[in-house]
Amino acid sequence: EAGVVQSPRYKIIEKKQPVAFWCNPISGHNTLYWYLQNLGQGPELLIRYENEEAVDDSQLPKDRFSAERLKGVDSTLKIQPAELGDSAVYLCASSLSSGSFSEQYFGPGTRLTVT
Amino acid sequence: GDSVTQMEGPVTLSEEAFLTINCTYTATGYPSLFWYVQYPGEGLQLLLKATKADDKGSNKGFEATYRKETTSFHLEKGSVQVSDSAVYFCALSENTDKLIFGTGTRLQVFP
Numbered sequence: 683e684a685g686v687v688q689s690p691r692y693k694i695i696e697k698k699q700p701v702a703f704w705c706n707p708i709s710g711h712n713t714l715y716w717y718l719q720n721l722g723q724g725p726e727l728l729i730r731y732e733n734e735e736a737v738d739d740s741q742l743p744k745d746r747f748s749a750e751r752l753k754g755v756d757s758t759l760k761i762q763p764a765e766l767g768d769s770a771v772y773l774c775a776s777s778l779s780s781g782s783f784s785e786q787y788f789g790p791g792t793r794l795t796v797t
Numbered sequence: 798g799d800s801v802t803q804m805e806g807p808v809t810l811s812e813e814a815f816l817t818i819n820c821t822y823t824a825t826g827y828p829s830l831f832w833y834v835q836y837p838g839e840g841l842q843l844l845l846k847a848t849k850a851d852d853k854g855s856n857k858g859f860e861a862t863y864r865k866e867t868t869s870f871h872l873e874k875g876s877v878q879v880s881d882s883a884v885y886f887c888a889l890s891e892n893t894d895k896l897i898f899g900t901g902t903r904l905q906v907f908p
Contacts, residue, residue: 686840724801724886724898725841738895773840783829783848783890788840 684708686789688774694795700762703792707755707776714751715786716759717773725773731757764796799824801887803899810877810906818872818902820861820887828889830854830863830870831896835884844872844885877906 687706695701707714712733717725728747730738733754742749746765751757761768771791777784804819822828832844832854845854850865859874870887887899 722900724888724900725896726898727895730895775841783846785843786896788842790838790840 686774686776686787688772688789688792690792691790692793692795694797695764697766697796698763700760701764701794702758702760703772703774703794705757705759705774705789707757707774708787710778711776711787712754712779713777713784714757715773715775715777716749716757717775717788719771719773719791721770728759761794764794766796769794769796799828799889799891799897801889801897801899803885803887803902806884806901806903808902808904810904812879812906812908813876814906816872816874816877816881816904818885818887818904820870820872820899822868822870822887822889824868824889824891826891827865828891830861831888831890832859832861832870832872833886833888833898835886835901837883841886877904879906879908882906 689704714731716728719725729742729749731751749759771793773791775786775788777786800823802821829848831846833841834844835841845856847854847863853862861870861872884901884903886901888896
């Protein structure tokens with residue numbers, strides 16, 4: 683069974699440029715998460731989707747970050763414009779469902795460097 | 798708010814040594830507790846979990862016991878291997894599936 687797929691794995695951009703990350707969850711997983719992991723820190727939830735609906739985006743900086751999950755499968759996270767402080771690893775995870783705890787499966791992440 | 802505190806790393810051990818990674822938590826209710834592991838170049842993987850006080854989670858020789866009285870969930874392994882070298886994250890979930898992670902502890906095992 684294929685795991686959570688993320689691309690690109692690495693991205694280097696200049697500040698003020700836009701950037702997008704893509705995630706393909708495990709087949710059949712209805713819940714999708716985007717996490718931010720700063721260097722030396724644990725992951726922090728940015729947004730959670732139930733199918734196409736964003737059910738928790740309270741930690742997403744909406745002035746520059748946006749996300750979508752069209753058709754309830756793949757998801758894209760965008761930053762526009764990027765700032766130096768956005769350099770981090772962006773993790774995508776998926777689970778079968780929410781409610782009682784459903785194990786989250788994580789992708790390898792996209793490491794973003796903003797110069 | 799809820800939080801997780803882990804011992805700072807790196808933890809450096811020789812193969813076959815005993816491992817303890819400390820984890821304590823703060824929560825308003827009765828959370829479920831987890832240990833995740835991140836091997837180099839890979840995504841986080843659930844290592845073990847415990848959902849109520851005195852539960853013991855175990856997997857791959859690792860164990861952790863949910864201690865409500867000390868709000869702790871320390872990770873232990875009796876004999877580590879070089880292949881256990883990774884970053885270990887303690888986490889809690891107070892409701893449904895929102896995970897709150899600690900800062901992670903890097904384990905380095907040398908032959």
